[in-house]
Amino acid sequence: MTDAVFEYLLRLGDNSLILGHRLSEWCGTSPILEEDIAISNTALDFIGQTQLWLGLAAERANDGRSADDLAMLRDAWDFRNILLVEQPNGNFGDTMMRQYLFDAWHVLILHGLCQSADTEISAIAQKVVKEVQYHIERSRDLVIRLGDGTAESHAKMQAALDRLWPFVGEMFHVDTVERDLIDRGIIPNVADLRGSFDAHVNDTLAQATLVKPASDFAHLGGKSGVRHSEHLGHLLTQMQWLQRAYPGATW
Amino acid sequence: MSDTKSQQWPLWEIFIRGQHGASHRHVGSLHAPDAELAIKHARDVYTRRKEGVSIWAVPTTAIAASNPDQKGQLYDPSDNKPYRHPTFFDIPKEIGGM
Numbered sequence: 025m026t027d028a029v030f031e032y033l034l035r036l037g038d039n040s041l042i043l044g045h046r047l048s049e050w051c052g053t054s055p056i057l058e059e060d061i062a063i064s065n066t067a068l069d070f071i072g073q074t075q076l077w078l079g080l081a082a083e084r085a086n087d088g089r090s091a092d093d094l095a096m097l098r099d100a101w102d103f104r105n106i107l108l109v110e111q112p113n114g115n116f117g118d119t120m121m122r123q124y125l126f127d128a129w130h131v132l133i134l135h136g137l138c139q140s141a142d143t144e145i146s147a148i149a150q151k152v153v154k155e156v157q158y159h160i161e162r163s164r165d166l167v168i169r170l171g172d173g174t175a176e177s178h179a180k181m182q183a184a185l186d187r188l189w190p191f192v193g194e195m196f197h198v199d200t201v202e203r204d205l206i207d208r209g210i211i212p213n214v215a216d217l218r219g220s221f222d223a224h225v226n227d228t229l230a231q232a233t234l235v236k237p238a239s240d241f242a243h244l245g246g247k248s249g250v251r252h253s254e255h256l257g258h259l260l261t262q263m264q265w266l267q268r269a270y271p272g273a274t275w
Numbered sequence: 276m277s278d279t280k281s282q283q284w285p286l287w288e289i290f291i292r293g294q295h296g297a298s299h300r301h302v303g304s305l306h307a308p309d310a311e312l313a314i315k316h317a318r319d320v321y322t323r324r325k326e327g328v329s330i331w332a333v334p335t336t337a338i339a340a341s342n343p344d345q346k347g348q349l350y351d352p353s354d355n356k357p358y359r360h361p362t363f364f365d366i367p368k369e370i371g372g373m
Binding site: 059065 | 305306307312318323
């Protein structure tokens with residue numbers, strides 16, 4: 025159960041599950057109809073990715089649990105998503121900034137995973153990377169438009185960046201699980217991708233007239249599961265209540 | 276959002292060319308601040324079930340329309356003129372669909 029590949033598949037699957045759920049919270053309440061549909065589309069993309077990653081995780085664990093069981097019957101401390109994706113939606117600008125920072129990392133890690141020595145992992149990465157390229161085109165565009173928009177939208181985007189930046193470091197933190205997989209050629213060394221990430225982010229923020237926070241302090245503890253924020257538990261009560269109240273319910 | 280009317284994004288008419296379709300067809304309209312976002316919105320609103328492979332967005336204000344009040348004079352005269360349809364020719368099989 026502590027197999028590194030299984031752990032890492034949970035990280036990938038939980039990132040997309042939790043972020044997908046967060047985005048789905050916008051359904052019906054977005055500031056404008058077109059964005060409501062676009063954001064719900066993205067949410068569904070992430071749920072689709074979750075099925076692939078948690079599906080493979082369940083297959084590898086081979087302990088009788090399905091992808092659905094992994095998604096709906098684990099409690100907060102068993103989740104392996106990074107802290108960034110469980111942060112609350114805030115305003116639309118907060119959501120778009122969170123999305124952009126995640127997408128900028130996501131697209132790099134998926135390109136790396138396309139080369140994975142594990143052929144099933146590389147197959148999923150190749151399938152998923154296309155839609156993620158669209159995600160980042162959209163989130164980058166909106167960050168630039170809102171950052172370089174009105175005085176109000178600019179202030180909101182700068183506040184979003186200041187609040188979310190401390191969650192960026194965790195994405196590039198290599199722990200023992202990832203070290204093991206890097207050595208086996210299964211995942212890219214995410215620390216090597218930081219330069220590309222910074223270049224992309226610096227360019228986007230410059231166009232958005234936003235200023236990157238000086239401190240690189242990083243909150244850790246999401247992908248290891250040891251220190252999730254209080255927000256995750258609240259999210260799970262909403263996401264999992266149906267399976268908890270009516271075990272095995274289907275439609 | 277105190278003055279929603281002036282903050283409303285302009286309207287765009289969206290045309291999509293389907294997988295096998297030769298021409299773009301009008302599918303509906305949406306709001307977007309500019310052409311680039313109109314295409315992005317159209318992608319999300321109208322092609323999410325793989326309806327198309329190409330998108331056109333046209334500002335609604337750029338479309339000239341015929342006057343509905345002139346329906347009679349414009350279209351009624353073409354009633355009962357079946358000889359204007361080329362349906363009276365025998366088309367050789369080799370020609371195929373026309």
